[in-house]
Amino acid sequence: MIPIVVLAVLGVGFAVFSIIAGSLAGPKRFNKAKLESYECGIEPSPQAFRGHRFPVKYYLTAMLFIVFDIEIIFLYPWAVAFNKLGMFGLVEMILFILAVFVVYAYVWRRGGLEWD
């Protein structure tokens, strides 16, 4: 328990120290880029780009990528331990892949894979 408390105190202390030290020691020169969120894509607020909506294509693609990424992460250890997992593992993995495949079919049919 003590190590957790020590770590928590260190963590909080470091954060407080950095903020105070930064505000005291650092130069303050205005720059518009400083007000933007760091490497987070398009600014959604207070208003999207020129009053329009910002495209979500990138996010859609990224989310699809993550879904299949996760699928691969599950497939790897399964493939490595295939001999030990045997029939049970095979059936469970087929069920899992089928479930992901259904979602894939949905995305494909509803136009999620089209860029424009």
Next chain:
Amino acid sequence: MSDFHSPSIAYTALAPMLCIGAAAIVGVLIDAFVPRALRWSAQIAAALLGLVGALIAVAVLAGTHTVTADTALSIDGPTLFLQGTIAVLGIGSVLLVADRSPALDGGAFAAQAASTPGSADERAGIQAGRIQTEVFPLLMFAVLGMMIFPASNDLLVLFVSLEVLSLPLYLLCGLARRRRLLSQEAAVKYFLLGAFSSAFFLYGLALLYGYAGTVSLSGIQAATLTGQHNDTLLFLGLGLLSVGMLFKIGAAPFHNWVPDVYHGAPTPITAFMASATKVAAFGALLRVFYVSFAGLGWEWRPAAWGVAILTMVVGSLFAVTQTDVKRMLAYSSVAHAGFILVGVIALNRSGLSGSLFYLLTYSLTTVGAFGVLTLVRDPDGEATHLSRWAGLGRRSPVIGSVFALFLLALAGIPLTSGFTGKFAVFSAGVSGGATPLVIVGVITSAIAAFFYIRVIVMMFFAEPVADGPIVATPGGATAASIAMAVAVTIVLGVFPQPILDMANHAAPFYH
């Protein structure tokens, strides 16, 4: 590396969950391959088939006691009772969702959730008569999570099912057809706070694993009995875990999302959340406390007393000040969470069966009450402001009386199901040594009765407002849902013994 033993899975015992899961996946396929014109009716058919199948499976399984999937799931009396309740609530909610009769302006859901509120895109979608059919598969995935939640026999499955039930609900909250900004705000609020509470839950889970060296509920119970582990981890873990679950229940002080989210969400979804989510979350809470931490009653009961008293008082008092019927019902659901907590705290067999019975009665009445809300309409959607309800009972006596019946049941007036439920929970509280808590419960019930009856007085004894709201003639689906709620409310008030016996036989937990 130790050898892998494939777990034995009793598929028959999982049939209710498999039915719902299959219906959800079929729903996704329907959305992918069925032409748009047929989608809505195909979705309704798939969802209802799945729910009815699950209900039949629960009935067939009655009396089963088994722990399956390598101690991950426990199919026992309380699980089956709650799963049956959730299936019935699912049917009631799907019927409310399904109603697209013209009197209801074509249903409660957005034509296309992605179009900006107020845009030409949105108007085109509404004119074309479109509607977001994904509602049904999302609803079914939420039901799936709710069915696994009270059956979970270890903390990891508990967490996964918590997420399975929560994620679709976050989306569903944002799909309202009218007042879309309010609905989207509700979705964002619910998502942020829900994610936050999930993190609490997960942290508690990790600490409890550190305490017991296992995530199974029976394993944690065994560890608490030896008393040779680190108690700090235990109590921190228990506290954090409780925060996660009390949030879903809507107990004070974790109730702040309830009024906003219930108010903003499409009313059929509010009906579903206020009923089925509460049933599932209380089922899981009961199992965790009755199985893992029953031996520690002296330690956690004082905190639970505080939460229960606060929940009852906050729910009842804030409900009195509400001017919106939907928000009033939201606060009343907070108060009811407090009443059911009395049954949880009783920590005995009658506490468990009383809570199960209360959950059944309260949740069905709630579905009916929100069902009535969908019918009282202004030109721009539902008229939920209390002042608009003045004289409503005179102009449409049937709907007025039905709503009055639901309010009386929520207030706990004899000869309605609410009275039987409250009696079961409070008498369990007395036998479990929580008499002061029961006294608070009775007093807050009296406060709550005030605002329920105030609405009834307004509906029947106030002059009707000029150009007041129209009471839409319900489509068959809504009518069926409300009729089911009316029937259960009356039958369980007048003749509750068979279901009370069922709840008594359901207890205790098997692990």
